Amino acid sequence: MSETPDKPVPDDEEQRAQLASDLRDAIDLGEGDWIRDTLDDMHPADASDLLEHLSTERFEAAVELLDGELPSEILIELREEYREDAVEIMSDEAVVEALDDLETDDATAVLEDLDEDRRERILDELEPEDRAVLEASFEFEEDTAGRLMQREFLAAPEFWTIGQTIDFARDNAADLPTDFYEIYVVDPTNKPLGYVLLSQLLRTGRDVKLADIMGSFNSDIHVDQDQEEVAYQFQKYALASAPVKDHEGRLVGMITVDDMVHVIQEENTEDLLALANVSSADGSDTVWESVKARAPWLGINLITAFVASAIIALFEGTLDRLVQLAILMPVVAALAGNAGSQGLAVAVRAIAEREMEGKAGRRAVVRETLTGVVNGGIFAIGVALVALFWFQDVKLSIILGVAMFASFVWAGVSGILVPLTLKRMGADPAVASSVFVLTLTDVMAFFSFLGLATLFLL
Amino acid sequence: MSETPDKPVPDDEEQRAQLASDLRDAIDLGEGDWIRDTLDDMHPADASDLLEHLSTERFEAAVELLDGELPSEILIELREEYREDAVEIMSDEAVVEALDDLETDDATAVLEDLDEDRRERILDELEPEDRAVLEASFEFEEDTAGRLMQREFLAAPEFWTIGQTIDFARDNAADLPTDFYEIYVVDPTNKPLGYVLLSQLLRTGRDVKLADIMGSFNSDIHVDQDQEEVAYQFQKYALASAPVKDHEGRLVGMITVDDMVHVIQEENTEDLLALANVSSADGSDTVWESVKARAPWLGINLITAFVASAIIALFEGTLDRLVQLAILMPVVAALAGNAGSQGLAVAVRAIAEREMEGKAGRRAVVRETLTGVVNGGIFAIGVALVALFWFQDVKLSIILGVAMFASFVWAGVSGILVPLTLKRMGADPAVASSVFVLTLTDVMAFFSFLGLATLFLL
Numbered sequence: 001m002s003e004t005p006d007k008p009v010p011d012d013e014e015q016r017a018q019l020a021s022d023l024r025d026a027i028d029l030g031e032g033d034w035i036r037d038t039l040d041d042m043h044p045a046d047a048s049d050l051l052e053h054l055s056t057e058r059f060e061a062a063v064e065l066l067d068g069e070l071p072s073e074i075l076i077e078l079r080e081e082y083r084e085d086a087v088e089i090m091s092d093e094a095v096v097e098a099l100d101d102l103e104t105d106d107a108t109a110v111l112e113d114l115d116e117d118r119r120e121r122i123l124d125e126l127e128p129e130d131r132a133v134l135e136a137s138f139e140f141e142e143d144t145a146g147r148l149m150q151r152e153f154l155a156a157p158e159f160w161t162i163g164q165t166i167d168f169a170r171d172n173a174a175d176l177p178t179d180f181y182e183i184y185v186v187d188p189t190n191k192p193l194g195y196v197l198l199s200q201l202l203r204t205g206r207d208v209k210l211a212d213i214m215g216s217f218n219s220d221i222h223v224d225q226d227q228e229e230v231a232y233q234f235q236k237y238a239l240a241s242a243p244v245k246d247h248e249g250r251l252v253g254m255i256t257v258d259d260m261v262h263v264i265q266e267e268n269t270e271d272l273l274a275l276a277n278v279s280s281a282d283g284s285d286t287v288w289e290s291v292k293a294r295a296p297w298l299g300i301n302l303i304t305a306f307v308a309s310a311i312i313a314l315f316e317g318t319l320d321r322l323v324q325l326a327i328l329m330p331v332v333a334a335l336a337g338n339a340g341s342q343g344l345a346v347a348v349r350a351i352a353e354r355e356m357e358g359k360a361g362r363r364a365v366v367r368e369t370l371t372g373v374v375n376g377g378i379f380a381i382g383v384a385l386v387a388l389f390w391f392q393d394v395k396l397s398i399i400l401g402v403a404m405f406a407s408f409v410w411a412g413v414s415g416i417l418v419p420l421t422l423k424r425m426g427a428d429p430a431v432a433s434s435v436f437v438l439t440l441t442d443v444m445a446f447f448s449f450l451g452l453a454t455l456f457l458l
Numbered sequence: 459m460s461e462t463p464d465k466p467v468p469d470d471e472e473q474r475a476q477l478a479s480d481l482r483d484a485i486d487l488g489e490g491d492w493i494r495d496t497l498d499d500m501h502p503a504d505a506s507d508l509l510e511h512l513s514t515e516r517f518e519a520a521v522e523l524l525d526g527e528l529p530s531e532i533l534i535e536l537r538e539e540y541r542e543d544a545v546e547i548m549s550d551e552a553v554v555e556a557l558d559d560l561e562t563d564d565a566t567a568v569l570e571d572l573d574e575d576r577r578e579r580i581l582d583e584l585e586p587e588d589r590a591v592l593e594a595s596f597e598f599e600e601d602t603a604g605r606l607m608q609r610e611f612l613a614a615p616e617f618w619t620i621g622q623t624i625d626f627a628r629d630n631a632a633d634l635p636t637d638f639y640e641i642y643v644v645d646p647t648n649k650p651l652g653y654v655l656l657s658q659l660l661r662t663g664r665d666v667k668l669a670d671i672m673g674s675f676n677s678d679i680h681v682d683q684d685q686e687e688v689a690y691q692f693q694k695y696a697l698a699s700a701p702v703k704d705h706e707g708r709l710v711g712m713i714t715v716d717d718m719v720h721v722i723q724e725e726n727t728e729d730l731l732a733l734a735n736v737s738s739a740d741g742s743d744t745v746w747e748s749v750k751a752r753a754p755w756l757g758i759n760l761i762t763a764f765v766a767s768a769i770i771a772l773f774e775g776t777l778d779r780l781v782q783l784a785i786l787m788p789v790v791a792a793l794a795g796n797a798g799s800q801g802l803a804v805a806v807r808a809i810a811e812r813e814m815e816g817k818a819g820r821r822a823v824v825r826e827t828l829t830g831v832v833n834g835g836i837f838a839i840g841v842a843l844v845a846l847f848w849f850q851d852v853k854l855s856i857i858l859g860v861a862m863f864a865s866f867v868w869a870g871v872s873g874i875l876v877p878l879t880l881k882r883m884g885a886d887p888a889v890a891s892s893v894f895v896l897t898l899t900d901v902m903a904f905f906s907f908l909g910l911a912t913l914f915l916l
Binding site: 053055170176198201218239269272277281282291294299305306319323327329333334335339342344345350353357370374442 | 471474475478501503504507510511513624627628630631634635636637638639655656657658659660661662663676692693694695696697698714715716718719720722723726727729730731733734735736739740741742743744745748749752753755756757759760762763764766767770771774777778781783784785786787788789791792793796797799800802803804806807808811813814815816817818821822825826828829832833836837840841844896900904
């Protein structure tokens, strides 16, 4: 893509819409050559973006018009759903060719999309060396450093000089990864001793030994480590790349920051969706996928909602005599539920950013409880005044205020204790916690309001 | 920090807790030297982590024990709240010294924490050259590329060879940024023409000209661009760094991926908190800060909750005669509200990831409506059956089911249309949308259930 500062492709929505419409026409008219040329002229990320704006049917038609030969650099940029579709249509030969072009981490991602039979068949077609490397990746669990890492990196012994290292890189240019940011210095058993940033290598004289300028690692990543832990280290130490070690501490791969950015986004999205009781979501989801991702949580909510109803049913006699209670009780539940969700969201974020360990967790419990007390006080007075103005009933208003206060404090406590407890139990604090917290606050809201009314108003 | 693969500092919670406790003791005993030595031995990111586990009072005491001389590399790693506190305590001289050590983007971040008087005073103390550069940063709005960029980068004319470039870097080692990943090739007016990755420079022979191997830019970042747009480009093109241009298209700075990882986290956190009606949050917030961040939204919720009450009040006569309605109506509101929040969370994520443009937005509206229809159908039958079993009343159960179905479809439609409309209006789709959606579903739930009951049960 050429640079046109005044009309950059990614910024010009109109131009993008025109291109998308041209592409749709080309697909409908079967103009495979036009599609091929257009995609070739674009940055792979832009090309994949354009393709992802197509409906699934048109996207599949486009891949077929390209004779199932989607360029590997576009393939790897596609979102998982589209990539799976594309690989489905592509011939085994086309997939093998794409895998040849890709670095191990990307090739592994493509292979993950295939069912096992086809994966075996395609692995058989690869050069034995490439095959061994990719098969090794599959020995690691999904979402671990071993799966994410690439096997291509530049390592050098500590006695090499800068000059030797540069000469080596020039002589072996073809075997190096497309882009990398540091060189790993290793001992004779291939254990990493330190790293030299390329920017430092660049400014250092040819005669200096790597050992004299290498830095020691801050990161400590091994093949079995969860991607979330890896991403945390990247963030903490502001890394551009980091070495991955096997069980014996030998250097076996490298992870780069672009993959970690992806992981960070993924983890954030998971938290946000989990808090809203959605198990997964993607812009291209079908209705059926959406239903599957949401109905189970609604099912649980169905049960908890009837639990809250059962609390109300306990006070059927009271409600029968004082219909105002039915009008006001949702106010208590709504506000306390909101307060509980607020505390929960703050807690889930803080846990994700590791701000909740040790003393910090205890401090947060105190803060959330006190926040419940303060906001509870404010809004107890607020609702009591509105109710007084509305129903002209002092006793009813006081009871509403007291129930509100109790529910707010309870909401504050559950908003922090539920996620902290889930975390301590080894569960994801974002998953299931909002159902718990809302049920707890609903029960408290209805019980305290209707209970107090039964005691003091009848 | 030395590398100890079996017992890495960041992973060993016990060891970290011990260190934190030792630090607290040292602060209470006034052992400034021990604190200084301990912090010096750690990676700045680990040191700042340790300090952030202290209460505000102890943290301030620690900075005072260090004679207000917190090392600049620790200072810049601290979360904003702690950094502000530290800078408050540090003498002007100590701040000036820290600024001298930092690159422009980091120095700007520190200066942002100061009130204007003190900032002016400290800028006056700097070398005129450094001062001019930092003052220029403040001419750009907060959260723009101009503020985030560093002024240190390596640029070279296109006729230079690899050899000349390496020699230049060696001769000017001290003026180069600590770490960088690419060299910018510029024309005589300092406009960027292309880039050469350091990894490519490394593998290319000394005699090759930069112009012959440079790549053309995919990113297009100018000083006024919002950080969110910049982060989007980094993600899309998997960038490690990118050049920033001024209004005339001249190269004036560089942004690196570690800053963008921070922005991505920040934006994600904002979305998650906004959906839960929290305007800001940090692990170290005080009760007062928490109240301020949450009470305004609760205030709005107070109003909307009474709007829902007013709907219920319309049917006071009906409720008076049929108390079961009061028991069941919260079930409709709770489930439909949950369904609305689900759709909303999915929409907010998709908008943030730019998956909602053009046709994709329209497709999402259809999908969300149909998801409402399907889930509405399932849970209408579900609640109707539970109610039938409970109250043995066919008509009541049917009305509950119909109201549930209507509320689900309505929740699906509002869950997608509210954020899309906010976005079209130029507002943040995450802010305020959950209050809107929940109010809309509450009103629909109460109105449809009680309305149908009034029509068919009395």
